[in-house]
Each structure stands twice: as C-alpha cells, then as structure tokens.
Amino acid sequence: MGAIICVGLGPGDPELMSVKADRLVRGATHLAYFRKAGRSGVARRIVAGMLREDVIEYPMEYPVTTEIAFDSKDYTARLAQFYEEWTERLTALAQDHEVIVLCEGDPFFYGSFMHLHSRLQGRCTVEVVPGITGMTGCWHATGIPITWGDDVLSVLMGTLPEEQLVRHMRDAHALAIMKTGRNLPKVKRALAAAGRLQDAWLVERGTMPGQRVAPLADTDLDDCPYFAIVLVHGQGRRPE
Amino acid sequence: MGAIICVGLGPGDPELMSVKADRLVRGATHLAYFRKAGRSGVARRIVAGMLREDVIEYPMEYPVTTEIAFDSKDYTARLAQFYEEWTERLTALAQDHEVIVLCEGDPFFYGSFMHLHSRLQGRCTVEVVPGITGMTGCWHATGIPITWGDDVLSVLMGTLPEEQLVRHMRDAHALAIMKTGRNLPKVKRALAAAGRLQDAWLVERGTMPGQRVAPLADTDLDDCPYFAIVLVHGQGRRPE
Numbered sequence: 001m002g003a004i005i006c007v008g009l010g011p012g013d014p015e016l017m018s019v020k021a022d023r024l025v026r027g028a029t030h031l032a033y034f035r036k037a038g039r040s041g042v043a044r045r046i047v048a049g050m051l052r053e054d055v056i057e058y059p060m061e062y063p064v065t066t067e068i069a070f071d072s073k074d075y076t077a078r079l080a081q082f083y084e085e086w087t088e089r090l091t092a093l094a095q096d097h098e099v100i101v102l103c104e105g106d107p108f109f110y111g112s113f114m115h116l117h118s119r120l121q122g123r124c125t126v127e128v129v130p131g132i133t134g135m136t137g138c139w140h141a142t143g144i145p146i147t148w149g150d151d152v153l154s155v156l157m158g159t160l161p162e163e164q165l166v167r168h169m170r171d172a173h174a175l176a177i178m179k180t181g182r183n184l185p186k187v188k189r190a191l192a193a194a195g196r197l198q199d200a201w202l203v204e205r206g207t208m209p210g211q212r213v214a215p216l217a218d219t220d221l222d223d224c225p226y227f228a229i230v231l232v233h234g235q236g237r238r239p240e
Numbered sequence: 241m242g243a244i245i246c247v248g249l250g251p252g253d254p255e256l257m258s259v260k261a262d263r264l265v266r267g268a269t270h271l272a273y274f275r276k277a278g279r280s281g282v283a284r285r286i287v288a289g290m291l292r293e294d295v296i297e298y299p300m301e302y303p304v305t306t307e308i309a310f311d312s313k314d315y316t317a318r319l320a321q322f323y324e325e326w327t328e329r330l331t332a333l334a335q336d337h338e339v340i341v342l343c344e345g346d347p348f349f350y351g352s353f354m355h356l357h358s359r360l361q362g363r364c365t366v367e368v369v370p371g372i373t374g375m376t377g378c379w380h381a382t383g384i385p386i387t388w389g390d391d392v393l394s395v396l397m398g399t400l401p402e403e404q405l406v407r408h409m410r411d412a413h414a415l416a417i418m419k420t421g422r423n424l425p426k427v428k429r430a431l432a433a434a435g436r437l438q439d440a441w442l443v444e445r446g447t448m449p450g451q452r453v454a455p456l457a458d459t460d461l462d463d464c465p466y467f468a469i470v471l472v473h474g475q476g477r478r479p480e
Contacts, residue, residue, distance in 0.1 A: 013260075014259070015259050015260040016369075016370060018250070019255050019256070019258070020256060108376075108380060108387075109376070109379075109385075110387050110388065110391075111385070114385040117385065128380060130250075130251070130256060130372050130376050130377060130447075131372065136346050136371075136372075136373065139349075140348060140368060143368075144348075145348040145349075145351070145354040146349060147348075148350065148354060149397075150397045151397075152396055152408060154412065156392055157389075160390055160392070164392075167411070168392060171407070171408070
C-alpha cells in the first residue's frame with residue numbers, strides 16, 4: 001500500500017525545511033515536483049544534494065502558456081487537463097509506492113498541489129506536511145517583525161484589480177503582496193495611492209542564494225524576478 | 241563571544257520544527273522561554289525530551305496580571321519593565337554564552353520575543369530562526385487549503401473592536417482569527433453579521449496532542465481554550 005505525501009519545503013533555505021520534510025525527502029524513492037517546461041524548478045533546486053542515488057523523478061511540467069492569455073478558457077482547460085493527467089499517474093503509482101511531492105513554501109497556502117489534492121481525494125492515501133511560507137522567509141529577510149499586538153495582516157495577490165489593492169492596502173496594518181512580477185508597476189501605484197509606498201520593501205529570493213532586500217520606492221521595476229514579495233510591516237500596540 | 245538566538249518552534253508538533261531549530265534546541269546549553277507564572281509553558285512543553293541533561297534554563301515569567309486590566313497603563317508599565325529586565329539579563333549572558341530563546345510559531349509573527357528583539361539591538365549578536373506559524377498548523381488540521389488563486393487572506397485578532405472585525409470579515413476571502421479565548425462570543429457575532437459563520441472552523445491545539453477541529457457554529461463557547469484559532473477557507477479561482 002502506497003501513498004502520496006506532499007511535503008512543504010519552506011521558503012528556500014534547506015535548513016528551514018521541517019524535520020519531517022527533511023526525513024521524507026532524504027528517504028524518497030519516488031519524487032514528483034512541478035516545474036515550468038525547460039526549467040530545473042525551484043522545488044527541485046531546494047532539495048539538490050539531499051536525494052537518494054536511486055530516486056525515480058517525475059517532473060510535472062506545466063503546459064506551455066506563452067501564446068495564450070492566463071485568464072482565457074483555453075488556458076484554464078489545458079491546466080485542468082494537466083492536473084487530471086497527473087492525478088491519474090500519481091494514483092496509479094500510489095498503489096504500490098510512497099510518492100513524495102515537493103512544494104515550495106506551504107502546500108495549503110496558494111500551492112499548486114491543492115489542484116491535485118482535491119482530485120486525489122478518495123482515490124489513494126494523501127498526506128500533506130506543512131512548511132514555512134515564502135512570505136515568512138521574506139519578512140525574516142528584512143530583519144523586522146511583520147505584526148505586533150492587534151495588527152491586521154492582509155495577504156494580497158498582485159493579480160487583483162488596482163482599486164481592490166488600494167482598498168485593502170488602506171484597510172490593513174501589515175501587508176504581504178505576492179504574485180508581483182509583471183504586476184509590480186500596478187502594485188507600486190496602488191501602494192502610493194494608499195499612502196503606503198514609503199514603508200514598502202521588495203524582497204527577492206527570501207532565504208535563498210541571491211537574496212535581495214530593498215525599499216520598493218528605490219527599486220528599478222525592469223529588474224524584478226518572479227520570486228519577489230512586497231512587504232509593509234505593521235507598527236501595532238507594544239509596551240514602550 | 242556569545243549570542244541570542246530566538247528559535248521559532250512551529251505550531252506544536254516537534255517534527256514540524258525546522259532542521260535548524262531542531263539542531264539548535266538539541267545543542268542548547270542555555271535556554272530561555274516565556275511562560276505564565278505557575279505554568280510549564282507551551283514552548284517548553286514542545287521541546288520536552290529534546291534537551292541536554294546539563295542545560296541551564298531561564299523561564300521568563302510574565303508579570304501576574306489577573307488583578308489589573310490588560311489595556312491599563314499599569315499593565316503596560318509592568319510589561320515594559322519585565323522586558324527591560326530580561327533584556328539586561330540576556331545581554332549579560334550573551335557576552336559569554338549562546339542563549340537559545342524558544343518561541344511558539346514564528347517569532348516575527350505576533351511573537352513576544354519581538355519586544356526583546358527591539359531592545360537587544362546593538363547590545364549583542366541577535367539571530368532569529370523562522371518557524372511554521374500556528375495558523376498554518378491549524379489550517380492543516382482542517383485538511384483543507386486556506387487560499388487559492390487570487391484569494392485575499394486577512395489575519396485578525398479577536399481583541400479588535402467588533403465593527404472592525406465585521407468589516408474585515410466581509411472584505412477578505414479567507415480569514416484567520418487569533419487571540420480568540422474570551423473574545424470568542426464577539427468573534428462569532430461578527431462572523432454572523434458578515435455572513436461567514438457557517439463557513440467558520442474552530443481549531444484548538446492545532447498539530448498538538450488534544451487537537452480538536454469543529455464547525456464554530458456547533459461549538460460550546462464555554463469550553464474554549466486559549467490556544468484556539470478560527471479559520472474561514474478561501475474558495476478562489478481554480479481550473480474546474
């Protein structure tokens with residue numbers, strides 16, 4: 001009897017993986033992970049040097065999407081088909097093997113594995129191991145606590161409409177904004193409109209090699225990798 | 241040359257501690273942790289069975305506060321004095337020793353250590369190790385992903401005024417409400433007013449012995465421990 005075990009890898013530094021994740025990754029005989037076609041994959045890079053020599057790997061490559069719009073029906077259909085196919089393959093493997101599925105950060109926090117998780121229910125044994133979220137790694141990279149006392153933290157996606165971003169940025173004390181990338185100019189405008197731009201930090205590759213932390217207002221928007229999170233720290237109640 | 245190293249312990253299951261935290265805790269010769277007077281302390285319980293026999297322990301007991309109001313000037317002054325005193329003691333210890341300070345969850349996410357962290361700056365070497373947040377452990381306890389696609393997650397404290405709770409509960413897709421305890425009746429009313437009560441879960445002691453997960457609407461409010469988090473899962477965009 002096998003199982004699918006999805007393992008949260010944390011923000012990038014292999015030492016920040018949980019004891020349980022570390023043990024499962026080192027012992028894995030069957031290892032699956034998402035990656036973009038033609039890339040090595042962030043999750044796979046995090047576990048480099050930890051794997052058994054005889055591990056069998058299953059890179060799950062996202063369908064190529066450069067020619068179709070992200071929110072089109074065609075893209076959604078291709079993505080659904082991709083998840084269906086891997087659900088079939090993993091279900092078959094899980095009859096006899098324990099398959100470790102890698103996931104950056106925490107699998108239940110905007111993780112791609114969730115699309116397999118919902119489809120695998122009732123078909124085989126599925127377990128999920130929590131991880132430190134990427135945003136947690138990023139606020140540690142700034143060296144400043146993210147929330148104090150009664151602070152409200154809102155986690156926002158850069159893909160949201162600008163007016164929604166502005167409203168949430170005004171209404172919360174602390175902010176973590178993910179999926180920045182090509183949305184960064186919009187995120188920057190929204191922060192300025194909400195009066196929060198001067199307190200915003202851009203963190204690239206938090207806890208990973210090449211980590212960079214800078215005030216967002218000073219950042220050249222043409223030079224921003226996908227793996228960047230914008231943070232505004234809370235300043236809540238504390239004993240003086 | 242010593243140092244103060246604050247270690248995030250994660251949500252409670254010792255296996256969910258990071259590899260780095262596990263190593264530091266097992267090697268600790270000087271160990272400090274917060275606890276309520278007369279209690280063993282949650283952080284200390286998590287590391288039971290992991291410590292060196294010759295470890296020297298420094299329980300940092302919060303000043304007794306049952307007779308004075310939480311938001312009074314007197315309470316704040318006593319708390320500030322408590323943090324000042326431990327800043328002095330830890331600074332002195334850190335001249336010669338590496339002192340490990342335990343912290344449940346993630347130290348930079350509403351953690352008590354932040355009040356020492358700000359005071360210790362420039363006085364000795366201070367390092368902070370991230371941990372899996374308590375709320376992450378709780379959403380894993382429900383077995384349901386907390387956020388998908390463009391979902392907005394808002395983290396709220398049960399100590400906030402009721403009308404602020406209602407506004408944030410209406411405005412976000414996913415919710416994590418901490419510091420519930422005696423605020424739970426207010427939190428429940430606010431969720432009902434925002435139309436979210438039927439989707440809310442109460443998670444007690446997430447990932448710890450005695451874990452309990454139940455729909456909040458069905459929960460007896462007289463029977464709620466301090467260590468409970470209320471969650472509403474997001475239902476965001478996903479390929480069908």
